[in-house]
Amino acid sequence: MALVAVIAAGGSLAGWGAFSVLLDKTNSLEFCVSCHSMKGNYEEYQKSPHFKNASGVRAVCSDCHVPKALGHKLMAKVMAAKDVWHTVLGTIDTPEKFEAHRLDMAKRVWAKMEATDSRECRSCHSQDAMDIHKQRPKAQTLMQKGLQKGETCIGCHKGIAHKMPDMSSGYKSLFEDLKSQAAAKSGSADTLYSLESTPFYAERPDGDAGKGDGNVYPMTKVKVLERKGDFVKVEISGWVQEGVKRLMVAAKARRIFELSMTDAVANTMTLGEAEVDPDTTLSWQTASITGWAKTAAFTADQAGLGHYGAEMASAACGACHSQPQPGHLPANQWIGVIKEMKDGTALGTEDVRLLQSYFQLHAKDMPNAGH
Ligand code: HEC
Numbered sequence: 001m002a003l004v005a006v007i008a009a010g011g012s013l014a015g016w017g018a019f020s021v022l023l024d025k026t027n028s029l030e031f032c033v034s035c036h037s038m039k040g041n042y043e044e045y046q047k048s049p050h051f052k053n054a055s056g057v058r059a060v061c062s063d064c065h066v067p068k069a070l071g072h073k074l075m076a077k078v079m080a081a082k083d084v085w086h087t088v089l090g091t092i093d094t095p096e097k098f099e100a101h102r103l104d105m106a107k108r109v110w111a112k113m114e115a116t117d118s119r120e121c122r123s124c125h126s127q128d129a130m131d132i133h134k135q136r137p138k139a140q141t142l143m144q145k146g147l148q149k150g151e152t153c154i155g156c157h158k159g160i161a162h163k164m165p166d167m168s169s170g171y172k173s174l175f176e177d178l179k180s181q182a183a184a185k186s187g188s189a190d191t192l193y194s195l196e197s198t199p200f201y202a203e204r205p206d207g208d209a210g211k212g213d214g215n216v217y218p219m220t221k222v223k224v225l226e227r228k229g230d231f232v233k234v235e236i237s238g239w240v241q242e243g244v245k246r247l248m249v250a251a252k253a254r255r256i257f258e259l260s261m262t263d264a265v266a267n268t269m270t271l272g273e274a275e276v277d278p279d280t281t282l283s284w285q286t287a288s289i290t291g292w293a294k295t296a297a298f299t300a301d302q303a304g305l306g307h308y309g310a311e312m313a314s315a316a317c318g319a320c321h322s323q324p325q326p327g328h329l330p331a332n333q334w335i336g337v338i339k340e341m342k343d344g345t346a347l348g349t350e351d352v353r354l355l356q357s358y359f360q361l362h363a364k365d366m367p368n369a370g371h
């Protein structure tokens with residue numbers, strides 16, 4: 001019995017030794033780079049302070065990507081078996097394929113780090129050991145405030161070791177999908193939503209449509225009255241501030257733009273009784289108007305449009321701080337915040353319009369507040 005026990009113990013010890021060496025080997029920079037060499041990540045990392053810095057402390061691939069604790073580490077190794085499979089498939093074997101796949105991969109890394117409260121970052125950077133007073137001013141204020149609120153490192157420090165993925169690819173392809181399916185999906189729908197800014201016409205135009213008598217803003221809900229050729233006759237309902245009829249908004253006293261128009265068109269609006277908004281003491285009236293617009297600018301897929309807005313927000317607004325939630329602020333406050341933040345993003349004017357409507361329509365003081 002004793003002999004068997006000794007042999008068993010010896011055997012497993014030897015096995016353990018070999019296994020442990022294997023684990024170490026598979027954690028080395030060389031091992032990771034044997035596959036991730038030509039593919040951008042290595043070169044980008046070599047330019048980052050985690051490769052070379054004043055102190056000479058290097059963070060290698062596994063320091064950030066593989067957990068230290070044995071249980072978590074084993075789990076990560078088992079999960080990484082899929083990398084071998086994808087190598088066989090050639091998922092990322094050219095720079096083009098790698099770039100096309102980068103956002104998906106990066107999102108998986110971010111999700112993992114969020115879930116572990118950036119455990120691997122904290123294995124080197126201890127919050128307690130940070131000397132706030134030696135940090136740059138922006139770190140002292142913004143980072144300390146964020147950490148106190150329970151935000152995690154990766155929420156604010158994306159792209160520290162590699163180039164940021166092209167964040168716009170995700171929402172841009174969603175837009176293309178919405179646009180190409182718009183006609184098929186909205187064929188007989190009674191209610192449509194604008195996908196983009198589009199001209200509004202008092203009369204149905206013939207031939208060259210020109211720039212119209214007004215502008216429908218993105219995400220505006222319209223009721224379909226008639227379809228003819230490439231055009232649809234719609235009814236748009238909302239609110240106008242008394243005396244400022246040229247701008248219709250989606251809710252009383254909330255500047256969520258639906259339609260701007262010429263005075264002539266504004267005079268054709270049907271208006272309700274004036275109501276005073278107690279907060280601002282301004283008077284508002286319900287309003288509705290009919291006119292024509294290009295069918296191609298609309299979709300019946302309200303959920304798809306909302307998803308597009310959320311994707312744009314997550315691509316544009318999550319890099320410097322944690323993802324801002326629309327339900328965090330009232331509709332009117334989002335105008336100022338977006339105006340201030342938009343310069344830090346790569347969004348064009350039209351994207352900003354849609355994003356603003358997205359945040360406002362889901363704002364704290366709107367019925368469908370939340371995400
Ligand atoms: C056998 C080749 C190979 C080796 C060795 C390898 N990888 Fe990968 N890795 C891949 C492939 C292929 C993918 C794409 C897999 C996919 O899309 O699911 C990938 C994806 C990734 C991702 C993207 C996120 C994810 O979860 O898919 C990270 C991060 C990563 N590898 C890090 C590492 C690190 C760190 C090492 C060293 C410990 C390493 N890899 C070793 C082939 C390899």
Ligand code: HEC
Pocket residue numbers: 048049050053054055056057058059060063064118120121122123124125153154157160
């Ligand atoms: C192996 C230890 C180690 C790990 C793991 C690590 N870091 Fe670092 N980090 C360092 C060192 C060393 C420096 C350079 C310090 C210096 O400038 O002397 C640094 C610098 C930084 C900087 C300042 C330079 C820059 O790139 O802006 C940030 C921010 C940072 N790390 C964030 C992170 C985050 C986020 C993670 C997790 C994804 C992480 N670190 C993981 C060791 C590590």
Ligand code: HEC
Pocket residue numbers: 118121122125127134135136138139142143145146147151152153154155156157320321322
């Ligand atoms: C709320 C956002 C936020 C969070 C959360 C956050 N940081 Fe930062 N961090 C910043 C900003 C902003 C800076 C300053 C960057 C600059 O000056 O360009 C910074 C700077 C740093 C620096 C460089 C300090 C310096 O003065 O050069 C390090 C290192 C760092 N962060 C690590 C971390 C680690 C590790 C965590 C998680 C424990 C973390 N950060 C969490 C926003 C954040």
Ligand code: HEC
Pocket residue numbers: 032033036041042045050059060061062063064065102105106109110154157158159160161162163164165
């Ligand atoms: C300081 C921490 C750190 C180090 C060191 C590091 N990475 Fe990453 N890696 C990240 C983070 C964070 C992401 C998520 C995307 C981002 O924010 O750039 C990421 C993303 C990736 C991805 C997904 C594709 C992409 O570019 O986003 C791969 C693959 C990857 N890393 C492989 C590696 C390899 C291989 C090494 C070593 C040569 C390495 N990483 C070193 C932190 C690190």
Ligand code: HEC
Pocket residue numbers: 142316317318319320321324337338341342344345
């Ligand atoms: C280039 C980095 C960067 C980007 C991108 C960015 N922000 Fe910010 N954001 C900041 C900084 C820095 C602050 C802190 C400013 C301050 O406190 O004065 C901040 C603060 C905020 C606040 C808090 C402001 C308040 O008054 O409470 C909100 C909300 C916000 N951002 C939303 C957004 C939205 C929405 C987007 C996308 C359109 C976005 N951010 C994109 C850097 C950024």
